[in-house]
Structure formats: C-alpha cells, structure tokens
Amino acid sequence: MKGFNALRSALLATVASVFLLGTAHADDALKMELTANKVVKDAEGKVTYVPVRTAPAGTVIQYKATYTNSVNKNINDLAVTLPIPANMAFTGEAFPASAQASIDGKNYADMPLMRKVDGKLVKVPLSEYRTLRWDIKLLPANKSAAVALNTTVD
Template sequence: MKKNNHLANPFTAWSGHRLFHVVAGTLIGVMAVTQASAMLPTPEQAVDNPAMMQTGANTNSTSSTQAVNSTVTAALVGVDANGKETLIPVDANTRLESGNVLEYQGYFTNTNVDRVRKMTVTMSIPEQVELIRVVAPEFPYGSVDGNSFARMPLRSRVDNQLVDVAPKYYKAVRWDIEGVGLNDTAMVKYRAKVK
C-alpha cells in the first residue's frame, strides 16, 4: 500500500477544492499581468520651467500645480492578409517571442489650469527589449544610462573614430514637447524588438 506524502506537495489535499482553483487561477493571472506590465516603459514628464506656464488672462503669473496625466500602451506590430501593417494591443494574454516588434505609445495630457509652453517627456526602455530607430516625434534625445541625454543618434569614440551607438544599448528616450494646451494630449512613440 502506497502512502501519500502531503509534505512533498502541500497542495495535494487542496487540489480538488474549489477555493484552491480560484486562488491558484488568481495567482497565475496576477503573475501574467505583472509580466506584461514589466514590458511597459516607465513614463516621466516634467515641465522644465514653471515660469514658462501661460495663463489666458495674465502671461506673467505662474502655477505651482503641474498636473500631467500619462498613459503608456504597447502594441505588437504585425502584417495583415493584405500586407498592411497592423498594431495589436498587448495584454496579459499576449504571447511574445524573441524578435517580435512592439510599438510603445506614451500619451501625456495637460490637466493644468494653464497652457504648458515646454514639457520634457522621458520613456524608459524595458530590459526585455531593445530599441529600433523608429521614434516619433523625430529628433529625440537618447541615453545609454538613463541619466545623461544627448541628441540621437548617440555617438561614441572607438579607435579614435566617432561611430553611432547601437540602439540596443539605449536605456531611455526623451522629447521636448512645445505648446501643450489645456486638456491637449501629446503623443510620443518608439519601437523595440523583444530580445
């Protein structure tokens, strides 16, 4: 007669119980959502100079509140039956493979009471992907460490020659966005390949 060792698998006694399936399903769902959100870049926005904020009545007044709502989405870049490019939203059920191309879009909505003359927006590049040079708006700043930014393409000196830094080494992209009105939304985007 074979004995069951409940210490070898502590869930054996619970595996037929309905509560176990609900809890296990919830844990698996949470792990999938956590994995999907790890693939999203971290958005950062800043109004460089609060004195540059513009009000409708008085252009000399400043605002101490700098409210900007940000949303980041990810979409899998594909091709439909007609050969046209498509964007398929990434969710917890999306299966990504090495080589898949993703488009990240950041939406930054000015919810200030004033117009923002200049807003600096930074989006990190997740560890699981590497940047492809498709970015918009054009002429952003890039960073290989997430702290120091320079106009893209970044250049480095190798064997006493200036060469472009490969996009796979970029850690963040930054844009300066001019003139964001009240409730206006600025959109930035870049593409990256799954490692």
C-alpha cells in the same frame, strides 16, 4: 514571453519620469496613458497596432505614452521620457523622430548616438539605448500629445 507583464509594470512605474520646467501643480495638470501594442505589417506594408499582453522573442512592440493637459492653462517646456526595458531592444523608430536618446538615462543626445572607438566616431548600437526623451515646447490647455518608440522583444 517570459516576464512581459513584469516588464510592462516596470515600464509603467518608470515612465512617470516626466519633467515640467517652470509649471506648478504638474500632478493635477498632466495625465499620462501608456499603451503597449504589437506592430503588425501586412503584405502591402500597411501597419496596424494590436494590444499585446505576451509576445515571443522577435516581436516588435510599440510603447506609446499620451500626455493630456487637463487644465485650462498651457504647459510650456515639458520633457517626457520613455525607458526601454532591459529585455527589449530599441528598433531605431521613435515618434516624433525628434527624440533624443540615452544609454545611461542621464545624458541625452540626438540620434544616432555616437562614441569614439580607437580614435574614430562610431554609432552606438541601438541595443545599448536605454531611454528616449522628447521636449514638448507647448502643450495647450485641454489638449494631448503622444510619443512612442518601437522595441523588439529579446
């Protein structure tokens, strides 16, 4: 797939947009690991995840970020975001499902996103989603929390 490694590098660079509300020394306390895996379903519908480096159009890729609190102190009110790369389309699957979405990376709302068209509320196409955000109220000392989203290669 054209540009997949560049895309992954860009995602790694931008996924660092983690906001800590009211926590000092965040860089020392919070570690993040990002993985990209191909989503594979067998005939019975069982899902497995396979590490991926390249992928053709139509492949479903899950980006998973695991945040680890590496100190002996709880982290409260943590907001983490995962961008959806430009040549990928969000499938609508987020884990946990409590994620909020944005089409501009600034304004977030519950999914599905809605907009007014000709005076009627309509769903924003998933292809326009650019970023997801999760609010983690409490990340206990020396524990981890993971968030993930599924995308399709354009």
